[in-house]
Amino acid sequence: MSEMNIVDAVNDALHLEMEKDEDVMILGEDVGENEGVFRVTEGLLEKFGEERVRDTPLAESGIVGVSIGLGLYGMKPVAEIQFMGFMWPALDQLSSHASRYRNRSQGQLNVPMVLRAPYGGGVKALEHHSESFESVLAHIPGLKVVIPSTPKDAKGLMISSIRDPDPVVFLEPKKLYRAFKQDVPDGELVEEIGEARVVKEGEDITLVGWGAMVPKMVKAADHAAKENISVEVVDLRTIYPYDEETVHDSIRKTGRLLVVQEAHRTGGFASEIIARAADKELLSLKAPPKRSTGFDVPFPLYKMEDWAIPDVDRIVKKIRRLIEW
């Protein structure tokens, strides 16, 4: 066991997989000499050399497109987009190709790539540095979308993502990068992609979220506990494939659902979760399934950013409303 934050944990996973598998390569802007702007790729260039750890030109579509070619060749590229806000130019390559080569080629080809990006707000960043549009990725058939919220999950899921023969987008909640440490097993650690985790068990209401919303949900649950409301907290960890079973099991138990999402409200992944719950668990629901989300505005400059993200206060109030409903 070692104490690690999320940055350490992803870094550890990269080191381990690169040692184990020669085909794993790192590429992206500033991932080499600078070791990533968040230092997630620390020590890799030094250990594995420029052959396997490569600073690229400033071109996101190029980074993803070239990674696809590497993947088709048989390499296992782990590419970085420096901030999720700069993933937009790469969406064409993701949706037109990375996600389709296996299908298009009748299973003959595959793209075993991982696309890493820090995402989300709360760190006083400049415009375009706080975006969360994971729902867009989840809407693209053929991509897996993994979002850890703890160091242990970050390590285990990164290892699984690298080993996955299909393309995985791996989003790292940068607000949590160094927010806390956790004991993480040394060496091999595998967490299954597509499995949600019940962070906290409860009886009265189910909170579902991912990324930087998870610790907020836990705090809200603590607050609610003081009011004798027992909250179950589910960390999705992967939004595609979506772990409906875990969420619906919980809804059947609690009868109430609140989805907490940092991203813009309209068309966010929360709506998918609620649509499924309303479809399949209507009779279990004792109150309307609700969302606490970001607003339908661009993520603001930092003086207003705390307003833009669901906070514990808002979550607790929605919990109360649902309980009292």
Add this chain to the structure above:
Amino acid sequence: MSEMNIVDAVNDALHLEMEKDEDVMILGEDVGENEGVFRVTEGLLEKFGEERVRDTPLAESGIVGVSIGLGLYGMKPVAEIQFMGFMWPALDQLSSHASRYRNRSQGQLNVPMVLRAPYGGGVKALEHHSESFESVLAHIPGLKVVIPSTPKDAKGLMISSIRDPDPVVFLEPKKLYRAFKQDVPDGELVEEIGEARVVKEGEDITLVGWGAMVPKMVKAADHAAKENISVEVVDLRTIYPYDEETVHDSIRKTGRLLVVQEAHRTGGFASEIIARAADKELLSLKAPPKRSTGFDVPFPLYKMEDWAIPDVDRIVKKIRRLIEW
């Protein structure tokens, strides 16, 4: 009045607005000499000259980026993306800029552009020529997303879109381009952006859809009528801003909701509609709100395309299920 199909109607709107307003310009691939691959820009180059109707290089991000500049300058560009599947490279310009300039500049600047694109399947097209990812656009704050399903709406909404001081993405269901004609008023015709239309009134269940799904919903309603099920059909016409009032009014009347969507299921706009209905109209719902949608696979080559799109049979069966629930 003139009999028009959707191609004629959009073309008519473009002629009228270009005559009326010198600042309206047309740009895109093959929109000039060739008059658009679907002939939507017929007669425009001849009438207005290359100054105002311009074939561009093959570069979608460039088309949108340059249109933004034109809009900032005070022009009213109506740009075409040849098929929606090729809009992916332009999403960065749409989400990072077109949608943000007004907000970013504290209201000092605005981007009065229209981005047209044929979308959807059903015409035996090649790969990437049948895509529908309107939900992605609806998730980008600052864009309006308009999708007409009839010639009259196409004309009236195109005129409104051009006059709108904010960016509008205008998606044209190509399956319906020449599918039928309708009497359309000559000259000025304005349909409000953001207003759904009740295509057919009914008592037992509400069907909500847009684009090429609308005639399918109507046919399904006819089938259902033979079984004494009275179906209300709502054509959204605009997905952002979303006309919640019309949809929820209908749900309150019928107590049942089926959303029909051509796009991939997970994270499609149908889930947003259902999430809102479940949140606000839970008590009105006599059955779970359901979806009939495309699958979470890339739109297939044409031998399988009929399977990929919700059909009348599937819609009718879902209607029955909801009525019997």
Add this chain to the structure above:
Amino acid sequence: MDLEEHEPSSPKMHQVLDEEGELIGEEPDIEDDTLKDMYWWMFYARKADEKALKLQRQGRMGTFAPIKGQEAAQVGASTAMKDDDWFVPAFRELGAYLQRDVALEQNYKYFMGDARGNEIPGDVNNLPIAVPVSTQIPHAVGLAWGIKRDGGGKAVLTVFGDGATSEGDFHEGLNFAGVLNVPAVFFCQNNQWAISVPFEKQTNSETIAQKAHAYGFPGVFVDGNDVLAVHEVTKKALQRAREEEVPTLIEALTYRLSMHTTADDPTRYRSEEELKEWEEKDPIKRFRIYLEKKGIWTEDWQQELEKKAEDKIKEAVDAAENIEDPDPEEMFKYMFEVLPEDLKSQMEYLKRSLREKEIEEEKVEIEGGFP
């Protein structure tokens, strides 16, 4: 033709044959069998293309992009490749594809809307067709990087049109290639049109070849209707790529004699004179004259080829048309190595819905009558 000596500011067009099929410089060092092969593939591709157009006009095939006029560019390039080089196509590639071991029936199936046409013979390093213009270029760079990491000795050839050079992916791909110094050859079939957009509205650059200068590697301008010139230039570029692991951009000037796709009507935007002019520059005719002078081409041989082509085309049509219907599972089964539960239930739903179908979808024909 020394790639290193190339002068970026005013590329000259390289030719081996003139437009009458006369040798301009030295006799190229190509075996007769290879010359015969080249002719065969060009001719076969032309015939197969013509047949496809007929099939499409008869409603037996969907939209496709004819290659007529570009046979020299395609076959000249593909015959310069080695078997284990990688071929990364765009969407107008019948000539190169056939030569690269993709059976014609596969091509026909594909354009008949059948995904099974996308299967590539197992031992051939070809990628499937890429429809979004220029998006395949970075893939070629990635493959070439993979080769380089594995010690080199192979090269990647990617092909694209003049229109493709306007896209960001062209730029990003070539810039990566320059920096990474990978064994990739970027082959532009400049057929002077991108659907209805002529070259001079596509770019203000005099040539495509000179764009290589922006990426720090050579760009070569070659007569794309001269199969020998194309072959020579491509061969050198590939060799250089294999040996020195460096990229080259090749511009082959050619002309699309047919429509952009079967959905297109080129008379809307280009003149008959232009078409005529280029019909006279037919790359097959030009090569035939040369071969005839060399005593390789004879009427008898031509008859043989006609017969062979006819038979193969007939076989291909039969195979493509007499294939069993796709199984609904095909829409899902190649999505991931392991299918997620959700996709499995979508698949089951589709199967059930087809099994239990009651209402046949009618055509949308609400002429005038729709609300």
Add this chain to the structure above:
Amino acid sequence: MDLEEHEPSSPKMHQVLDEEGELIGEEPDIEDDTLKDMYWWMFYARKADEKALKLQRQGRMGTFAPIKGQEAAQVGASTAMKDDDWFVPAFRELGAYLQRDVALEQNYKYFMGDARGNEIPGDVNNLPIAVPVSTQIPHAVGLAWGIKRDGGGKAVLTVFGDGATSEGDFHEGLNFAGVLNVPAVFFCQNNQWAISVPFEKQTNSETIAQKAHAYGFPGVFVDGNDVLAVHEVTKKALQRAREEEVPTLIEALTYRLSMHTTADDPTRYRSEEELKEWEEKDPIKRFRIYLEKKGIWTEDWQQELEKKAEDKIKEAVDAAENIEDPDPEEMFKYMFEVLPEDLKSQMEYLKRSLREKEIEEEKVEIEGGFP
């Protein structure tokens, strides 16, 4: 320096002053007042930048991108513009912005996380800062196209870094400009680094200037630490744009003496020697020597400027720091000309939630303890 005579294959760097501030060629034809202005804006920008760094280190400002070292490139270019030309910036633009009438307090507000800092004086044709690299370039082309449609007579200057030239939008924008022949000047501040990525890993091209050749218009290479050379070249390019409605690419070779942004530590990736070398090429020092020789710069005058800069900076800090808190409505009110119902209710929800807030958000600090 004739733009038309430019030789794409081997651009030479244009200089007016040598690195010791000595005139190389002819005395440029610039009025003394303009020279003084140029010096003032460079000096003021330097001081304002240094102050920002202090504010950031004191926790009074967020992340920003220092301009130190690039003052000649910025001010040389912006002083070549006319008032009604359009300026389309990237994100490292303090020098040009100040010179283009954007009050320092606006810049400070912006980097203090206050959206109100983005307001531009009403009568100035400046766009706001563009953070996503190179994405503003097509906007400049669109503006220039608008100007052309309106009969010309104005020009657009857009600025960006060396890293920006790798992006697809750079390519698409310049290619459009070449084809449309619009009055846009593309000004690359090649400071040789894109965060930690050095020029030679950014592109294999020898210069950025030569990339213009791919788009069929001139590219000029200029010493970006020589404010007179920058000014001269930019002025010519803008004039040509205004008169002939044609584009130019300018590469100004300079160096970022400070960190990429305040979140960056350049010692991780570049050597002290390199930094030293470029500190000696300080563009302000170099210009001062020239001005001193001309009798324009004196110690007294410098004292005056110091005082003036200090006062203005103090004012700006006060104004930026003593601004009332933003109103929650500001997050919503500029979304559309008319706010949709849904956004109105989101706005009301935010206002209510702030009004009725009970639980203060604690910092996320689940050190080790989180599940």
